[in-house]
Amino acid sequence: MADVELKHVSKRYAHGRQTTETLRDVSLRVGDGEFVSLVGRSGCGKTTLLRIVGGFVDADGGDVLVDGSPVTRPGSDRGMLFQHPMLFPWLTVLDNTLFGPRATGRHSPQARARAMELLQIVGLGGFEFHYPKQLSGGMMHRAAFARAMMAEPKILLMDEPFGALDALTRAGMQQFLLDLWNRRRFTVILVTHDVEEAVLMSDRVAVMAAGPGQIIETIPIDLPRPRSYEMSETPEFVQLKRRVRQSVERARGKAPVSVMNPTAGH
Ligand SMILES: Nc1ncnc2c1ncn2[C@@H]1O[C@H](COP(=O)(O)OP(=O)(O)O)[C@@H](O)[C@H]1O
Ligand SMILES: [Mg+2]
Structure with a gap:
């Protein structure tokens, strides 16, 4: 609930x-x-x-x-996503995703495996060790999304x-x-x-x-x-948009x- x-x-x-x-x-x-x-x-x-x-x-x-x-x-x-992804530029995509577990002392091999899985789900498999500046805008958003989902909000x-x-x-x-x-x-x-x-x-x-x-x-x-x-x-969609x-x-x-x-x- x-x-x-x-x-x-x-x-x-x-x-x-x-x-x-x-x-x-x-x-x-x-x-x-x-x-x-x-x-x-x-x-x-x-x-x-x-x-x-x-x-x-x-x-x-x-x-x-x-x-x-x-x-x-x-x-x-409650997970929060902002207009700008706000990734830490000095951390890899994987370490950005693991920021929450690390900050709360819950880093573990399981957390790492879950981060890897989430990055796969958001289509960033293969980019785990890239830095934010090496990503496109959409990829940065997906990384921020994976980070927000880490805590399973x-x-x-x-x-x-x-x-x-x-x-x-x-x-x-x-x-x-x-x-x-x-x-x-x-x-x-x-x-x-x-x-x-x-x-x-x-x-x-x-x-x-x-x-x-x-x-x-x-x-x-x-x-x-x-x-x-x-x-x-x-027509239903157009009608609702108009409304x-x-x-x-x-x-x-x-x-x-x-x-x-x-x-x-x-
Ligand atoms: N931290 C703040 N300090 C002072 N005024 C604020 C603050 N945050 C928002 N406001 C004021 O509250 C109103 C609504 O802002 P906001 O919630 O950002 O609206 P929206 O997201 O719909 O654009 C604005 O007039 C803004 O100036
Ligand atoms: Mg606003």
Whole structure:
């Protein structure tokens, strides 16, 4: 079991004497093995929300529960992947993958064997002793992915993990993640700008509005699984994409744009 529950979560940040209300009354339940995406314009609090679930940032109000227990700090039950892979440049791919077990004193021949196996799974067999600078962007992402999976997290939190990749590499990574999730069914919260990516991958898409960050709508994506890119031209897919896009547009309308903006209201 690994479900995530956010109940009436709020968060403010202080900037000198001013405070920004980043999240207001955010509630969301992500079931065990469910794949949920968060979409919304930049600045609406997606990263903050993900960091709160990760235990890297404390909420000011509300409850954040994983399997019914309050989140107080990061834990190996929750893996986190960022937009930039953040590999240690001085470590080989294998040693990057083994960083977690080493840091927590759990390095063992078994851990090494598992790292080798994971690197095979992500398609980096033969690159175990390469350094990050010898890898392409997509390969670095797959190495970061293997590292995140080393702890066998029940929950994977991803913050625009493919945003910096070119279109072809991104499509490859999406398919890779879909296939892996199909086999393992871990719980996923994926933050993305990309509406098509959200529809392709998710069971549900939560749409956020900014100022303050709120979830305005959660849209079920009832497309069959397993999924692949070929589906993206089906009428059902196109329809869902339109629905999510319209919701994101509505969210934009809700957000107080700058008072200087003469086009507000159009
Ligand atoms: N560490 C921080 N300190 C101060 N303000 C922050 C911090 N993190 C985020 N914010 C503010 O919270 C808002 C939402 O940020 P963020 O969660 O990064 O949104 P998103 O990921 O949707 O772009 C922004 O206005 C940002 O300035
Ligand atoms: Mg962000």
